[in-house]
Amino acid sequence: MITFIGALILLLLGYALYSKFVERVFVINDANPTPAYTKRDNFDFVPMSWWKGSLIQLLNIAGLGPIYGAILGALYGPVAFIWIVIGCIFAGAVHDYFSGMLSMRHNGEQYPSVVGRYLGKNVQRFISVVSLVLMILVAAAFTAGPAQLIAQLTPLSFVAALLLIFGYFVLATVLPVNRIIGKIYPVFGAILLFMAFSIGAALLFSDRTIPNLTLSNLHPGDLPIWPLLMVTISCGAISGFHCTQSPIIARTMKKESDGRKIFYGAMITEGVIALIWAAAGMTFFNGTLGLQEALAAGGPSGVVNEISTTLLGTLGGILAILGVIILPITTGDTALRSSRMILSESLGKFWSMEGKGKVLLITLAVSVPALFLATIDYTFLWRYVGWTNQLVATVMLWTATIYLLKNKKLHWISGIPAMFMTAVVCTYIFYAPEGLGLPYGLSAAIGLSLTAAVLAWYIFQIIKHSRKTTEYHHDAA
Incomplete structure (x- = not known):
């Protein structure tokens, strides 16, 4: 119990203190006009209040991610609390803040274009493909589950439910953005918050004891904490999907000072949600072994339903159904919206067609493969979402680091988490079954060797930009 409450306090302190420090490093200026005004088209670029932007951002980046991922991460025991707190404050929220603010500073540019500015055109081309693949996978993976539940609860077939959901997506x-997303997302965001906080309050006032911190690995399958926990709990700690979503809200910001509340704040809120569900998972079933048995019997959806119904009664059952159906759908639609925006930006130099026709054609181009993938095995899809997601996050952190280096600012605030996530993705792809499936020791050795090479590149970048500063001052003298 003490560990859980302490973790909550640390997350709140992270927002109150560290977010202001990050904002000072970035340097905001509310006198700068934002793209919501300079490029206003009442379609993607339209001013919205910060509180509405925050709720939309929260729902864009969250959905079921901080619920399902946190429950699966709870299999490792209370050590998951450490990753959520440290990952969220020093990596995830920094990642989200820079992805949103750099997009805003560059006229609402999409994530790959921002990457290209600081890491080069080759990296931009690579990450454009990876980002599109990630968002199509997310849209597919987050649609199959709700469609199956709708088919169970209504006369609709799975295919009919799938088509209905994708019709809404289009x-x-x-x-x-303010026609549907701007109107209903704040409501759904409030439902997500109410659901999580109700579960948290019920846990605190129940006779169940939330376990305190232990560094032991309690996973029943004896899977290694590093790097698997860092990929299992992504939403709620750090998630690359977020940097593909931030430009949606960056195009609606009224002033630069709203960025801390919208981007850093939404990530901290997501961390709180993940913390609550991780605690619920490892507490409700009397330990990680009981949680594993519950997951084997009903999957994450069954676990959410059982916890919600038992702790909150009929209301909990309603919230669980709403959550399992609505929340992943609201992640899928913005995934496809971001896909459409990225593809439009990428094709802008080669395709002169404008207007609603182009928007519809590009939307269909990303929706059709997502619809097809939604018909195959969900677990197969989800295995490939995890690593791709964290690879995108790592590239965004390096983008922020080079931006800070070029502007002679404190680059360590993104450089250190970038190095850590580089080690995670480099090791994971060699060890994971969806990767090469190599022995753990060998995977760690290869991953750390690759990380050392990236560290050498980082040191070279520091020296190079230091020399530029020295040369500039010498020439000025």
Whole structure:
């Protein structure tokens, strides 16, 4: 119990203190006009209040991610609390802040274009493909589950439910951001918060004891904490999907000072949600072995339903159904909206067609493969979402680091988490079954060797930009 409460306090302190420090490093200026005004088209670029932007951002980046991922991460025991707190404050929220603010500073540019500015065109081309693949996978993976539940609860077949959901996706993607997303997302965001906080309060006032911190690995399958926990709990700690979503809200910000509340704040809120569900997972079933048995019997959806119904009664059952159906759908639609925006930006130099026709064609181009993938095994899809997601996050952190280096600012705030995530993704791809499936020791050795090479590149970048500063002062003298 003490560990859980302490973790909550640390997350709140992270927002109150560290977010202001990050903001000072970035240096905001509310006198700068934002793209919401300079490029206003009442479609993607339209001013919105910060509180509405925060709730939309929260729902864009969260959905079921900080619920399902946190429950699966709870299999490792209370050590998951450490990753959520440290990952969220020093990596995830920094990642989200820079992805949103750099997009805003560059006229609402999409994530790959921002990457290209600081890491080069080759990296931009690579990450454009990876980002599109990630978002199509997310849209597919987050649609199959709700469609199956709708088919169970209504006369609709799975295929009919799938088509209904994708019909909504297309509508939400081609209409102005304030038409559907701006109106219903704040409501759904409030439902997500109410659901999590209700579970948290019920846990605190129940006779169940939330376990305190132990560094032991309690995973029943004896899977290694590093790097698997860092990929299992992504939403709630750090997630590359977020940097593909931030430009949606960056195009609606009224002033630069809103960025801390919207981007850093939404990530901290997501961390709180993940913390609550991780605690619920390892507490409700009397330990990680009981949680594993519950997951084997009903999957994450069954676990969410059982916890919600038992702790909150009928209300909990309603919230669980709403959550399992609505929340992943609201992640899928913005995934496709971001896909449409990235593809439009990438094709802008080669395709002169403008207007609603182009928007619809590009929307269909990303929706059709997502619809097809949604018909195959969900677990197969999800295995490939994890590593791709964290690879995108790592590239965003390096983008922020080079931006800070070029502007003679404190680059360590993104450089250190970038190095850590580089080690995670380099080791994971060699060890994981969806990767090369090599022995753990060999995977760690290869991963750390690759990380050392990246560290050498980082040191070279520091020296190079230091020399530029010295040369500039010498020439000025």
